[in-house]
Amino acid sequence: MKSWKDRQSIFSLAMPKPSVQTSALRQLNSGAENSVNNDSTLENAPPKDIVDWLAQLTLLQGVPFEYLVPYSALLPHESIRFFYIDENWQDRMVDGAISVGVSSTQDNMFNAAWYEALYAEVQAQRLKIRTDLRNQQASGSADSAISGFLFRSIVVEAWPGVEIIGKKDGTALPILRLDRLSSGVLLCLFAGVPDDVQFIEPGEGLHFGLLDGQVEGSSEVLVRGLGLPEDKPLKGGEQLTTSGSSDNYLTAPATFRSNNNEQEGVVNIQDLQGAIKSALSTYTTPDGYQPGLSALPEDGTVTSAAMAVQLVRGAGLMDYQTPSSAHKQDN
Incomplete structure (x- = not known):
């Protein structure tokens, strides 16, 4: 779990003996660029599969729909609801996901020290999930804030190829996720907060x-x-x-x-x-x-x-x- 304590105090705790994890933690905390055992630091980097899974989780993939809309009247038929995603809520979700692997104080210390580096990788990876599927180049300067909307309408079913464009100050924002959760419900997430969202009928119309x-x-x-x-x-x-x-x-x-x-x-x-x-x-x-x-x-x-x-x-x-x-x- 993420700790709000001073990171320096973490390493003053008693440890049974020096370990690969201990030296990796000390290197990260001290900001040292080179370590005597640099290969072991790379060995303890989070696996790509885990980073990918956590990135998808921060884009609400796998999150039950009733957590997003706990009451049906919040999203009635023929309605749209715009929202922001609280970054602190995302942090706690990642905390909970990685906490399942904590079986000792040493594991907890490792998570606490590596959390920021892990989340930086997760944040970068979520910008690439959709662009990789579409064989496009991901934006390297996208806003870390995430906003979006839930759209419940017959339009979702009638226009499965509806095009969505979100703009901020006239510049199009990257779309992180655009999925139909059901035949009549559409979820869209933007990297940033748009001031103009356009729904465009499919070009074949x-x-x-x-x-x-x-x-x-x-x-x-x-x-x-x-x-x-x-x-x-x-x-x-x-x-x-x-x-x-x-x-x-x-x-x-x-x-x-x-x-x-x-x-x-x-x-x-x-x-x-x-x-x-x-x-x-x-x-x-x-x-x-x-x-x-x-x-x-x-x-x-x-x-x-x-x-x-x-x-x-x-x-x-x-x-x-x-x-x-x-x-x-x-x-």
């Missing part, structure tokens, strides 16, 4: 399609800029807003063909082209700029390429951000 309109039974498309006109272009592929609100977008209604076979769901492309042209020609930006037909190609028509831009539906994104006031420091 990219497809062509329409959106449900505001009127029941109707359909529409979100009109996007085409990079025109040249002097003040509407950004290509960007959804066009009609007011200061980021949730109020320019739309064009979509209709469906009716034919003798009564096939449902066949889009009337000609009518849709006209609706998109009308929307762009009458569009006014929030700052009062009206590009008119110059927002379309030179002949003023909605080409097949322009239609593709309008109909493509990219991966959806849900963004969670902490209030800016949470990051203000007292002067």
